[in-house]
Amino acid sequence: MSVVTRFPPSPTGFMHVGNARTALFNYLYARRHGGKFLVRIEDTDRKRHSEEAVQVIFEGLEWMGLEYDGEALSQFAGMGRHAEVAHEMLKAGKAYYCYCSPEELEAMRETAKAEGRSQFYDRRWRDRDPSEAPQDIKPVVRIKAPLEGETTINDVVQGAVTVAHDQLDDFILLRSDGTPTYMLSVVVDDHDMGVTHILRGDDHLNNSFRQKLIFDAMGWTLPVFGHLPLIHGPDGGKFSKRHGAQSVREYKELGYLPEAFCNYLLRLGWSHGDDEIISREQAIEWFDLEHIGRSPARFDFAKLDSLNAHYIKEARPERLLECSREFYKERHGLELSDIAVERITLGIEELKARSKTLLQFVDESAFYARSIPYAFDEKALALLGESKAILAALEDELESLEPFTGESIQNLCQKIAGDLAEGKLGKVAMPLRAAVTGTTVSPSIFGACAVLGRKETCARIRFAVQQGK
Numbered sequence: 001m002s003v004v005t006r007f008p009p010s011p012t013g014f015m016h017v018g019n020a021r022t023a024l025f026n027y028l029y030a031r032r033h034g035g036k037f038l039v040r041i042e043d044t045d046r047k048r049h050s051e052e053a054v055q056v057i058f059e060g061l062e063w064m065g066l067e068y069d070g071e072a073l074s075q076f077a078g079m080g081r082h083a084e085v086a087h088e089m090l091k092a093g094k095a096y097y098c099y100c101s102p103e104e105l106e107a108m109r110e111t112a113k114a115e116g117r118s119q120f121y122d123r124r125w126r127d128r129d130p131s132e133a134p135q136d137i138k139p140v141v142r143i144k145a146p147l148e149g150e151t152t153i154n155d156v157v158q159g160a161v162t163v164a165h166d167q168l169d170d171f172i173l174l175r176s177d178g179t180p181t182y183m184l185s186v187v188v189d190d191h192d193m194g195v196t197h198i199l200r201g202d203d204h205l206n207n208s209f210r211q212k213l214i215f216d217a218m219g220w221t222l223p224v225f226g227h228l229p230l231i232h233g234p235d236g237g238k239f240s241k242r243h244g245a246q247s248v249r250e251y252k253e254l255g256y257l258p259e260a261f262c263n264y265l266l267r268l269g270w271s272h273g274d275d276e277i278i279s280r281e282q283a284i285e286w287f288d289l290e291h292i293g294r295s296p297a298r299f300d301f302a303k304l305d306s307l308n309a310h311y312i313k314e315a316r317p318e319r320l321l322e323c324s325r326e327f328y329k330e331r332h333g334l335e336l337s338d339i340a341v342e343r344i345t346l347g348i349e350e351l352k353a354r355s356k357t358l359l360q361f362v363d364e365s366a367f368y369a370r371s372i373p374y375a376f377d378e379k380a381l382a383l384l385g386e387s388k389a390i391l392a393a394l395e396d397e398l399e400s401l402e403p404f405t406g407e408s409i410q411n412l413c414q415k416i417a418g419d420l421a422e423g424k425l426g427k428v429a430m431p432l433r434a435a436v437t438g439t440t441v442s443p444s445i446f447g448a449c450a451v452l453g454r455k456e457t458c459a460r461i462r463f464a465v466q467q468g469k
């Protein structure tokens with residue numbers, strides 16, 4: 001049997017971390033078995049539907065590198081087919097029309113509440129002759145759920161989970177306007193798409209029993225179910241905004257590399273011995289259902305940060321720059337020129353070693369991409385004002401310094417510190433940093449000047465001296 005998994009998000013305008021993990025697990029499982037990973041957009045809520053919300057999902061999948069097979073399906077487009085299945089069930093005696101009025105339903109609800117029952121519908125139309133149907137009521141179609149016994153789902157994560165049939169009601173398949181309910185649509189789509197494995201959040205476990213009834217009624221093969229425990233916050237409570245970023249887009253915007261994010265999500269609820277760093281290739285080779293955790297995993301931001309730092313260190317310069325391009329633009333209004341790319345690449349090892357996120361990488365390397373005239377922050381301006389004489393002397397000597405390397409620049413700064421600043425290297429290095437970068441935070445300034453080269457370094461110092469207050 002060839003494996004077919006699916007990712008069926010509801011387009012809410014937001015792709016939650018939990019959804020992202022579900023997508024990743026389904027993707028990995030399909031790839032591991034040379035199967036298919038399908039995407040279905042559950043877009044039947046037309047009132048709230050927006051194309052933009054659908055795009056957010058595709059954007060998230062693309063960023064995470066989760067390529068799906070074939071075209072993404074629209075659940076809405078399949079509604080005719082879903083209704084057809086309800087009619088087949090009617091014909092086969094597996095479903096029936098229910099003509100209850102809203103008042104009758106309300107009364108049943110009240111009674112059930114008073115008696116402490118969660119199932120309120122009393123199945124009054126289940127065996128009634130349709131000739132008794134009132135003319136003024138458009139019926140719904142309900143499933144004929146079994147009255148006795150129980151249903152067991154052998155969940156690959158949760159184990160065998162059983163529910164007594166008296167806990168399952170004759171739920172609605174088609175509304176009175178003829179539109180299918182979510183419960184029906186999901187099953188028909190999963191069947192028609194040939195889905196063999198359903199991995200999803202355990203908030204859907206209760207739905208699975210009802211969905212199984214539809215599979216059984218139609219005589220369709222039941223997929224394998226695996227319900228993943230939800231993700232909790234670091235404090236063990238429900239993972240929510242107060243803990244930190246919730247959506248995939250936010251993680252992208254905070255400067256996480258998708259490879260770090262995916263590695264983190266993989267480990268969040270799945271394990272392979274003590275392995276922490278797991279490449280996509282290894283994940284595809286190793287991912288299995290046996291090692292999905294049974295209890296909720298806690299989101300650990302420090303761990304994510306350390307993975308991100310790792311992947312930043314490992315990344316090729318082109319990859320880092322490709323992922324950072326937008327940030328240079330958004331945060332610093334900078335387009336990366338060829339010379340900027342060349343300089344950042346030359347200085348990249350130190351930048352990588354310092355960076356926990358791409359935002360830090362970008363902020364601390366933006367000076368390489370600037371050109372005169374550039375702006376200075378407040379602290380830098382203040383330093384420049386105090387150090388004009390030192391900077392002028394330094395610039396003068398840098399003009400003829402040979403060779404022009406990080407080491408020789410440092411030695412020169414030390415010498416000038418001896419002459420003009422009681423031997424304190426910081427008194428020369430800090431103003432130099434302020435002058436050349438416009439800020440007070442950067443990688444080693446001596447190495448940075450060497451990367452910029454003599455001409456640019458001296459021009460920047462001359463420019464800065466004119467700006468200092």
Ligand code: GLU
Nearest residue numbers: 008009010042186200204
């Ligand atoms: N649309 C559902 C959700 O986003 C998915 C349900 C399922 O996996 O069957 O939670």
